[in-house]
Amino acid sequence: MRMLGSAALDLAWVAEGRTDACILLSNKPWDMSAGVVIARESGALVTDSDGRHHHVHSAHTVAAAPGVSVELLDLVGVTLADPDR
Numbered sequence: 001m002r003m004l005g006s007a008a009l010d011l012a013w014v015a016e017g018r019t020d021a022c023i024l025l026s027n028k029p030w031d032m033s034a035g036v037v038i039a040r041e042s043g044a045l046v047t048d049s050d051g052r053h054h055h056v057h058s059a060h061t062v063a064a065a066p067g068v069s070v071e072l073l074d075l076v077g078v079t080l081a082d083p084d085r
Contacts, residue, residue, distance in 0.1 A: 011035025021064035
Protein backbone atom coordinates (compact mmCIF):
# COMPACT_ATOMS: atom_id res chain seq x y z
CA MET A 1 0.00 0.00 0.00
CA ARG A 2 1.26 3.45 -0.85
CA MET A 3 -0.21 6.94 -0.62
CA LEU A 4 1.48 9.43 -2.88
CA GLY A 5 -0.23 12.50 -1.46
CA SER A 6 -2.19 13.35 -4.58
CA ALA A 7 -5.37 11.61 -5.72
CA ALA A 8 -4.74 12.73 -9.29
CA LEU A 9 -1.26 11.18 -9.22
CA ASP A 10 -2.59 7.91 -7.78
CA LEU A 11 -5.15 7.74 -10.60
CA ALA A 12 -2.56 8.66 -13.24
CA TRP A 13 -0.31 5.85 -12.03
CA VAL A 14 -3.19 3.39 -12.49
CA ALA A 15 -3.69 4.82 -16.00
CA GLU A 16 -0.01 4.34 -16.79
CA GLY A 17 0.07 0.81 -15.37
CA ARG A 18 2.60 1.73 -12.71
CA THR A 19 0.11 0.51 -10.08
CA ASP A 20 -2.73 -1.98 -10.53
CA ALA A 21 -5.27 -0.06 -8.46
CA CYS A 22 -5.95 2.78 -6.09
CA ILE A 23 -8.60 3.25 -3.42
CA LEU A 24 -9.43 6.78 -2.37
CA LEU A 25 -11.80 7.18 0.58
CA SER A 26 -11.91 10.93 0.99
CA ASN A 27 -13.19 12.43 -2.26
CA LYS A 28 -13.34 16.05 -3.26
CA PRO A 29 -14.32 16.82 -6.86
CA TRP A 30 -11.28 19.03 -7.42
CA ASP A 31 -9.01 16.13 -6.41
CA MET A 32 -10.74 13.45 -8.49
CA SER A 33 -12.04 14.89 -11.74
CA ALA A 34 -8.90 15.04 -13.88
CA GLY A 35 -7.49 11.77 -12.55
CA VAL A 36 -10.76 9.90 -13.13
CA VAL A 37 -10.84 11.03 -16.76
CA ILE A 38 -7.20 10.03 -17.30
CA ALA A 39 -7.72 6.61 -15.70
CA ARG A 40 -10.91 5.91 -17.68
CA GLU A 41 -9.32 6.94 -20.97
CA SER A 42 -6.54 4.42 -20.35
CA GLY A 43 -9.05 1.60 -19.87
CA ALA A 44 -9.11 1.46 -16.06
CA LEU A 45 -12.42 0.81 -14.38
CA VAL A 46 -13.33 3.67 -12.04
CA THR A 47 -16.22 3.11 -9.65
CA ASP A 48 -17.54 4.02 -6.24
CA SER A 49 -16.73 1.53 -3.46
CA ASP A 50 -20.03 -0.27 -4.08
CA GLY A 51 -19.21 -0.87 -7.75
CA ARG A 52 -21.52 1.79 -9.15
CA HIS A 53 -20.34 4.27 -11.78
CA HIS A 54 -18.13 6.92 -10.20
CA HIS A 55 -19.51 10.46 -10.40
CA VAL A 56 -18.69 13.85 -8.92
CA HIS A 57 -20.67 13.11 -5.73
CA SER A 58 -19.23 9.63 -5.10
CA ALA A 59 -18.10 9.08 -1.53
CA HIS A 60 -15.17 6.86 -2.55
CA THR A 61 -13.12 6.13 -5.65
CA VAL A 62 -11.84 2.72 -6.67
CA ALA A 63 -9.77 2.65 -9.87
CA ALA A 64 -8.27 -0.58 -11.13
CA ALA A 65 -7.07 -2.49 -14.12
CA PRO A 66 -9.97 -4.54 -15.51
CA GLY A 67 -8.44 -7.84 -14.42
CA VAL A 68 -8.39 -6.95 -10.72
CA SER A 69 -11.36 -4.63 -10.28
CA VAL A 70 -14.02 -7.20 -9.34
CA GLU A 71 -11.92 -8.89 -6.65
CA LEU A 72 -10.74 -5.52 -5.33
CA LEU A 73 -14.31 -4.24 -5.06
CA ASP A 74 -15.25 -7.36 -3.10
CA LEU A 75 -12.41 -6.71 -0.63
CA VAL A 76 -13.28 -3.02 -0.31
CA GLY A 77 -16.94 -3.83 0.31
CA VAL A 78 -16.14 -6.33 3.05
CA THR A 79 -13.69 -3.93 4.71
CA LEU A 80 -16.07 -0.97 4.66
CA ALA A 81 -18.89 -3.14 6.03
CA ASP A 82 -16.73 -4.34 8.97
CA PRO A 83 -13.78 -1.97 9.57
CA ASP A 84 -12.67 -3.93 12.67
CA ARG A 85 -12.10 -7.04 10.59
